[in-house]
Amino acid sequence: MAKMNMVQALNSAMDVMMERDPTVIVMGQDVGYFGGVFNCTAGLQERYGEKRVFDTPISEAGIVGTAIGMGVNGLRPVAEIQFADYIYPAFDQIVSELARLRYRSAGDFTSPVTLRSPCGGGIRGGQTHSQSPEGIFTHICGIKVVMPSNPYDAKGLLIASIEDDDPVVFFEPKRLYNGPFFGNPKQPASTWASHPKGEVDEGYYSLPIGKADVVRSGSDLTIITYGTMVHVCEAVVRDNELDAEIIDLRSMLPLDIDTLVKSVDKTGRCLIVHEATRFSGFGAELSAQIQERCFWNLSAPIQRVTGWDTPYPHAFEWEYFPGPSRIIAAIEKVMRESA
Numbered sequence: 001m002a003k004m005n006m007v008q009a010l011n012s013a014m015d016v017m018m019e020r021d022p023t024v025i026v027m028g029q030d031v032g033y034f035g036g037v038f039n040c041t042a043g044l045q046e047r048y049g050e051k052r053v054f055d056t057p058i059s060e061a062g063i064v065g066t067a068i069g070m071g072v073n074g075l076r077p078v079a080e081i082q083f084a085d086y087i088y089p090a091f092d093q094i095v096s097e098l099a100r101l102r103y104r105s106a107g108d109f110t111s112p113v114t115l116r117s118p119c120g121g122g123i124r125g126g127q128t129h130s131q132s133p134e135g136i137f138t139h140i141c142g143i144k145v146v147m148p149s150n151p152y153d154a155k156g157l158l159i160a161s162i163e164d165d166d167p168v169v170f171f172e173p174k175r176l177y178n179g180p181f182f183g184n185p186k187q188p189a190s191t192w193a194s195h196p197k198g199e200v201d202e203g204y205y206s207l208p209i210g211k212a213d214v215v216r217s218g219s220d221l222t223i224i225t226y227g228t229m230v231h232v233c234e235a236v237v238r239d240n241e242l243d244a245e246i247i248d249l250r251s252m253l254p255l256d257i258d259t260l261v262k263s264v265d266k267t268g269r270c271l272i273v274h275e276a277t278r279f280s281g282f283g284a285e286l287s288a289q290i291q292e293r294c295f296w297n298l299s300a301p302i303q304r305v306t307g308w309d310t311p312y313p314h315a316f317e318w319e320y321f322p323g324p325s326r327i328i329a330a331i332e333k334v335m336r337e338s339a
Helices: 006-020 042-046 058-072 088-098 151-163 228-239 257-267 282-297 322-337
Strands: 002-004 024-028 053-054 076-080 116-117 145-148 169-171 196-202 215-216 222-223 244-248 251-253 272-277 303-307
Touching: 006 024, 006 042, 006 076, 006 151, 006 196, 024 058, 024 228, 024 251, 042 053, 042 322, 058 076, 058 088, 076 151, 116 151, 145 151, 151 196, 151 303, 215 228, 222 228, 222 257, 222 322, 228 244, 228 272, 228 322, 272 282, 272 322, 282 303, 303 322
Parallel strands: 024 053, 024 076, 076 116, 116 169, 145 169, 222 244, 222 272, 272 303
Antiparallel strands: 002 196, 145 251, 215 244
């Protein structure tokens, strides 16, 4: 085991898979000689050569379209979209081609493409470098959607994604890449504490896609979250000495609904937290799924804390984030109300 941050863990996952499987290639803008804008692919081109780790033009539709063709012909492309905000030009390729290929060919063709993309805010990137579009992709049949919250999960889930015969959109919260958050001076430092490095196996291992992780057990309340918000929720619960159970989804599609139902049936109360916008956000689907299955065991209405329904603001980034004050207010509400 070694201490790694998320960048190092992701790099290790690609390194391990490229060494094990000669069909694995890495492609995207600046992923080669430069090693990626966040250094996630640093050193891979030097080790595996320009034919297996190569830079692409600034054309997201071209990146995904090329990856689809490579996947159909026996390769396992790991394609990086430099920021999740830039994935939209490739949307037609993802929705109309990549996601539907197995279905429209009656299983004759597959394209095992992994699309890596940094997402979320917290690095003062403004409205075009801070979006969280994961909910959009959970609406598309035929792809899987993954978002890790820590280095160990990042490596294991990326390896599983690369090995999967179905396409995976793999979102990486860039606020967690290198460790400590850029803290908001308006909040206590402890509230924004992160886990900069974690114990990560240097060799091969994988984690199942579609299995949530109960990161903290509790009996009074279930908090369902993923990505960066896992750490924010942990800090809120710890600092306020709450007996809350925190579940890290890790995978949004497929969804581990059984783990969620088991927890909510136990606690009777549920809070959903995510960084993306509220209206039609993934929290709405979670709320509906839980309501359908846990209605008779709910002691209070399900609550959501999310980003605002606005373009991502540069000047008011910390007000946009579901921070401690908004989360604790929602917790107080769900604990106070009755269904």
